[in-house]
Each structure stands twice: as structure tokens, then as C-alpha cells.
Amino acid sequence: AQKVTQAQTEISVVEKEDVTLDCVYETxxxxxxxxxxxxPPSGELVFLIRRNSFDEQNEISGRYSWNFQKSTSSFNFTIxxxxxxxxxxxxxxxxxxxxxxxxxxxxxxxxxxxxxxx
Amino acid sequence: xxxxxxxxxxxxxxxxxxVKIECRxxxxxxxxxxxxxxxxxxxxxLMATSNxxxxxxxxxxxxxxxxxxxxxxxxxxxxxxxxxxxEDSSFYICSASRAGGHNxxxxxxxxxxxxx
Numbered sequence: 001a002q003k004v005t006q007a008q009t010e011i012s013v014v015e016k017e018d019v020t021l022d023c024v025y026e027t028x029x030x031x032x033x034x035x036x037x038x039x040p041p042s043g044e045l046v047f048l049i050r051r052n053s054f055d056e057q058n059e060i061s062g063r064y065s066w067n068f069q070k071s072t073s074s075f076n077f078t079i080x081x082x083x084x085x086x087x088x089x090x091x092x093x094x095x096x097x098x099x100x101x102x103x104x105x106x107x108x109x110x111x112x113x114x115x116x117x118x
Numbered sequence: 119x120x121x122x123x124x125x126x127x128x129x130x131x132x133x134x135x136x137v138k139i140e141c142r143x144x145x146x147x148x149x150x151x152x153x154x155x156x157x158x159x160x161x162x163x164l165m166a167t168s169n170x171x172x173x174x175x176x177x178x179x180x181x182x183x184x185x186x187x188x189x190x191x192x193x194x195x196x197x198x199x200x201x202x203x204x205e206d207s208s209f210y211i212c213s214a215s216r217a218g219g220h221n222x223x224x225x226x227x228x229x230x231x232x233x234x
Binding site: 037042043044045047050091095105106107108109110111113 | 159164167211213222224
């Protein structure tokens with residue numbers, strides 16, 4: 001069975017600090033996808049990134065960056081120069097590809113509540 | 119593109135009544151739709167997966183007679199919470215994926231259900 005662990009329940013930082021959110025996953029499949037979502041207080045999930053298991057390149061998008069390490073089964077997310085608007089719950093999720101390449105269900109971590117204080 | 123809507127966004131009902139929540143893919147055909155439930159300060163838990171024209175597949179521990187799911191068309195799935203009780207109060211989120219969508223799910227904005 002697949003599993004996603006976000007060990008940090010809550011993180012509090014001061015604006016402009018860098019912060020890294022950890023994500024460790026477990027799966028028996030060799031083909032899978034990893035995701036990060038942001039959930040602000042409004043509740044709507046905001047898609048941040050999707051990465052397939054064959055692409056270990058790190059990715060940077062503005063102040064966001066992701067570090068995918070298959071050797072440690074981790075997919076960590078770093079926000080550089082954090083801002084108050086980054087305050088939200090962040091979820092890491094794992095999806096295994098179903099038979100025939102069909103869409104398959106997501107398993108979410110428990111989420112990390114990030115609070116960025118002015 | 120890939121917008122998913124949910125209606126209503128918020129509903130308050132009395133214990134014992136049934137509530138229907140709609141999930142629509144607005145600009146694509148959703149071959150598969152998923153229903154999640156999220157209790158306060160907790161993660162999203164998958165309730166069921168539905169494919170258009172077939173019966174939904176429920177996750178272990180989810181009562182299919184209580185949470186009725188209908189995926190009647192490629193753009194609409196409904197979740198009906200039958201005989202709702204206060205413990206059913208939660209945030210219900212749907213997502214939709216399309217054929218050949220490379221495992222990507224597009225999420226609706228969620229429906230907050232409060233049962234009095």
C-alpha cells in the first residue's frame with residue numbers, strides 16, 4: 001500500500017525566511033507520480049507541481065523549488081523568501097498508475113500548516 | 119482550462135435530511151471523478167471513485183448506502199448524503215480526471231456541510 005508522511009505538522013516562520021516542507025513516501029511501484037498542493041483558508045486546493053518517478057530533476061518555479069530524491073523516497077518543497085500569502089496547509093500526495101495506464105487514486109499526506117508571520 | 123465546479127459551496131441541514139452535492143467539469147470530459155472528505159485540520163480521505171456510466175468504487179469503511187454517488191454524464195457527478203447526521207459534517211471535495219490525463223486530478227472548490 002502506498003503511504004505519504006509529512007512529519008511536520010506545523011511550521012511558523014517570519015517573513016523572508018526560507019522554509020522547507022518535508023515529504024517522504026512509500027510505494028512498491030516503479031511508476032508513480034508525486035504532487036504538492038496548497039490549501040489556503042478558503043479550502044480550495046491549489047495544484048503546485050506534479051513529478052513522475054522517472055524524472056528526478058529538481059524544479060524551480062519562482063520562489064518555489066522541489067527536491068526529488070528517489071534514493072531516500074523524498075520529495076521536499078522549499079519556499080524561498082517566504083511571504084504572508086504563503087500561509088496555508090500544504091499537502092504532498094502520491095499516485096500510482098493503474099493498470100493500462102488509467103488514472104488512479106491519490107494518497108495524501110496529513111499536511112503541514114505553514115504560518116508566515118510579518 | 120480544466121475547471122471543476124461544485125454546488126453548493128456551503129449547506130446547512132437538519133439531522134435526518136438528505137443533501138445532494140454536484141460536481142461538474144466545465145471545460146473537459148471527466149472519465150473519472152473522485153470524492154474526498156476532509157474533517158477539520160485533517161487530510162483529504164478518498165471516499166469513492168466513479169467512472170461515467172458505471173457504479174462507484176467505495177473505499178473501505180465508506181457506506182455506499184449512505185453516500186450515494188451517481189456519475190450520469192462525462193461532466194457531472196453527484197454525491198448524496200442520505201439521512202445526514204452531525205457526524206457527517208465535513209468538507210467534501212470532488213476531483214475529476216480525463217482520459218489520457220497523465221494521472222492529473224482537477225479539484226473542485228469544495229462543499230462545506232453542516233448537519234445540525
